[in-house]
Amino acid sequence: MTAKSKPRWLHRVLAAVTCLLFSSTPALWAQEPxxxxxxxxxxxxxxxxxxxxxxxxxxxxQKILEARRAARRVKFYGExxxxxxxxxxxxxxxxxxGDTYFEEDAYAMLSxxxxxxxxxxxxxxxxYLQYLDYGDGDYTSHTFTPLKLKWQPGRxxxxxxxxxxxxxxxxxxxDSGYRQFKTTSRIRQNLFGTAFHQLQYEFFExxxxxxxxxxxxxxxxxxxxxxxxxxLRYKVGATVREALxxxxxxFTVENDVYRNxxxxxxxxxxxxxxxKITSAVNGSATKKLSFNxxxxxxxKNYRERPVTGLVAPARYDDKYTLASxxxxxLNKTWRAAAALNFDHLGSNESxxxxxxxxxxxxxxxxx
Amino acid sequence: xxxxxxxxxxxxLVVGFGLLVGQRLEAxxxxxxxxxxxxxxxxxxxxxxxxxxxxxxxxxxxxEAQLYELQDALKAIHEQIVRRKRILAxxxxxxxxxxxxxxxxxxxxxxxxxxxxxxQLVNEARAxxxxxxxxxxxxxxxxxxxxxQLDRREEIIRDRQE
Numbered sequence: 019m020t021a022k023s024k025p026r027w028l029h030r031v032l033a034a035v036t037c038l039l040f041s042s043t044p045a046l047w048a049q050e051p052x053x054x055x056x057x058x059x060x061x062x063x064x065x066x067x068x069x070x071x072x073x074x075x076x077x078x079x080q081k082i083l084e085a086r087r088a089a090r091r092v093k094f095y096g097e098x099x100x101x102x103x104x105x106x107x108x109x110x111x112x113x114x115x116g117d118t119y120f121e122e123d124a125y126a127m128l129s130x131x132x133x134x135x136x137x138x139x140x141x142x143x144x145x146y147l148q149y150l151d152y153g154d155g156d157y158t159s160h161t162f163t164p165l166k167l168k169w170q171p172g173r174x175x176x177x178x179x180x181x182x183x184x185x186x187x188x189x190x191x192x193d194s195g196y197r198q199f200k201t202t203s204r205i206r207q208n209l210f211g212t213a214f215h216q217l218q219y220e221f222f223e224x225x226x227x228x229x230x231x232x233x234x235x236x237x238x239x240x241x242x243x244x245x246x247x248x249x250l251r252y253k254v255g256a257t258v259r260e261a262l263x264x265x266x267x268x269f270t271v272e273n274d275v276y277r278n279x280x281x282x283x284x285x286x287x288x289x290x291x292x293x294k295i296t297s298a299v300n301g302s303a304t305k306k307l308s309f310n311x312x313x314x315x316x317x318k319n320y321r322e323r324p325v326t327g328l329v330a331p332a333r334y335d336d337k338y339t340l341a342s343x344x345x346x347x348l349n350k351t352w353r354a355a356a357a358l359n360f361d362h363l364g365s366n367e368s369x370x371x372x373x374x375x376x377x378x379x380x381x382x383x384x385x
Numbered sequence: 386x387x388x389x390x391x392x393x394x395x396x397x398l399v400v401g402f403g404l405l406v407g408q409r410l411e412a413x414x415x416x417x418x419x420x421x422x423x424x425x426x427x428x429x430x431x432x433x434x435x436x437x438x439x440x441x442x443x444x445x446x447x448x449e450a451q452l453y454e455l456q457d458a459l460k461a462i463h464e465q466i467v468r469r470k471r472i473l474a475x476x477x478x479x480x481x482x483x484x485x486x487x488x489x490x491x492x493x494x495x496x497x498x499x500x501x502x503x504x505q506l507v508n509e510a511r512a513x514x515x516x517x518x519x520x521x522x523x524x525x526x527x528x529x530x531x532x533x534q535l536d537r538r539e540e541i542i543r544d545r546q547e
Contacts, residue, residue: 078458079499082451086506097527110542125527134509145534155542159534173514186541194541214518257517268521287547300525310528341532359535363543370546376535 092130096385099123103378108152110363110372119155121147139166139180154191159184176206176216184224198224213256220249220276232284241281245288249276264301264309272296286322293317306347314339325367335365355380448510455503462496 101121107114127141143161166180184198200222208214224245230238255270273295280288298312316337323333343357359376466489473485 078454079502082454082502082506085447085451108542110539110546143530147538154545155538157538172511173516176519188541191545194545208516208518211516212518214522255518255522257521266517266521268518268525285547288544298525300521300528308524310525312532343528361539374539 090131092128095127095129097123097125097382099125099380099382101378101380103376105374105376107372107374108149108155110361110374112369112372114373115152117149117152117155119147119149119152121145135170137168137170139168140164141166154188156189157194158187158189160186173211174208176208177204178206179203182222193226193229195228196224196226198222212258213254215252215254218251218253220247220251222247231281234283236284243280243282243288245278245280247276247278249274261299261301263303264299265303267299267301270296270298272298285324286320289322290318290320292319308345308347309343310345311342312339313341326369328366331366333365333367333370335363335367335370338362338364351383351385353382353384355382448506452503452506452510455499455506459496459499459503462492462499466492466496 099122101119101123103119103121104116105119106116108117108119109115122145124144125141127139129137129139131137141161141163143159143163145157145159147158148156162183163180164183166178169175169177171177180202182198182200182202184196184200186194186196186198188194200220202218202220204216204218206214206216224247226243226245229243231241231243232238251272251274253270253272255268258267258269259265261267261269274293276292278288278290278292280286282288294314294316296312296314298310300308300310302308314337316335316339318335318337320333320335325331325333338361340360341357343355345353345355347353355378357376357378357380359378361372361374361376363370363372365371469485469489469492473482473489476482476485
């Protein structure tokens with residue numbers, strides 16, 4: 019047994035335990051969602067003295083006041099997921115070689131209402147992914163969002179702003195590891211209660227800690243490779259109560275433009291402009307079962323990157339992504355999901371073209 | 386002189402007209418005051434209950450439940466007041482009447498306090514009102530996060546192919 023195969027055994031054991039847990043708890047599937055209970059009113063009838071009735075009402079009002087105070091306290095939400103997946107081409111290479119992967123996700127969020135219209139959120143999202151054979155794809159990712167502020171002045175406007183810190187570590191392909199500071203601001207306007215449009219701006223600076231930037235001749239400099247990206251997104255959407263076979267379906271279309279600049283000057287591999295359009299639909303078929311689907315097209319125009327055998331123009335890539343999935347809520351704690359994702363990359367650099375299909379099964383516990 | 390006389394005549398006419406209209410209005414007001422209004426029936430009281438208006442749907446389900454609870458509490462107090470008023474109408478004993486008056490006053494004070502609390506909570510609910518869009522977007526939040534995660538993963542792998 020090699021050092022690398024140990025965690026894979028761990029993954030297998032984890033997956034087996036999860037499957038066992040699900041197969042051995044059929045009651046979970048049958049359990050209906052519990053309805054919120056409301057305490058009964060005290061019997062304020064002729065038999066109850068006014069003093070008793072008043073005392074009961076006072077007690078209740080006091081409880082409500084206490085509950086409102088409690089609502090201002092810090093709240094916690096968490097999720098743990100186990101993913102089992104298969105990719106037909108994880109290396110996104112021209113020659114396909116499929117591989118199975120295991121992924122564990124952890125999400126934890128703290129939130130607090132600062133005023134009736136302003137709230138704070140802080141969160142952590144961790145991903146630990148490992149392929150059976152494709153070791154270069156293994157990675158661990160930590161995303162910390164220490165400060166997210168939401169302002170909700172009424173029914174119509176939603177303003178949000180937050181700061182993310184990402185730390186990605188690739189144990190085998192160390193050059194791909196990075197840390198990243200990202201800031202995002204978003205404003206949304208809800209229209210007629212069922213439609214919205216929103217504008218989002220993002221900026222990040224990504225520092226590849228173990229990869230040096232190169233000069234034009236390809237020689238390594240003493241600085242880390244650093245990428246900076248400005249991104250603008252505009253999204254419109256609407257909910258439709260009945261869009262057979264879905265109920266309460268949400269349709270969205272997002273336009274997305276961004277510019278990536280890197281201090282790596284070798285053929286300007288990492289300097290490009292991207293335009294992307296994504297359309298998506300999500301909705302529920304029953305109380306427990308929901309479906310989602312999306313289609314995205316992305317054009318990536320490299321500013322200088324040469325194409326083999328051509329002097330001009332620079333390289334461009336067209337990427338098409340088709341995704342679909344289903345989620346089944348077993349009860350308030352457990353849910354299971356299946357997803358299918360297909361990527362096709364076309365390019366004027368034929369060696370860069372690829373297809374990749376991902377299948378995944380996810381089991382999530384929320385608390 | 387003629388001009389002054391005209392002004393004086395017009396002025397007198399205006400004042401006279403004003404007095405006539407004023408008298409008429411006063412007479413109407415007096416008539417309205419002397420007309421006896423019947424006491425409101427319990428049904429009327431019920432229909433005028435201000436807390437029975439529909440409440441906004443807040444983002445917080447706990448707050449929503451509390452709003453309904455307060456509405457129920459107010460309804461209960463209101464029923465108690467109406468019941469005592471009915472007893473009061475038939476009561477002959479002065480001591481019993483005094484007790485009933487005291488109870489009604491006490492109930493009214495409680496009602497006002499709870500109504501004030503309800504108004505505060507309604508304002509809070511209005512500020513955090515949630516639309517169908519908010520609900521739908523909250524449902525797809527994790528899904529979008531996962532898609533972004535896949536995009537980032539794919540971007541890093543693609544970057545390696547120079």
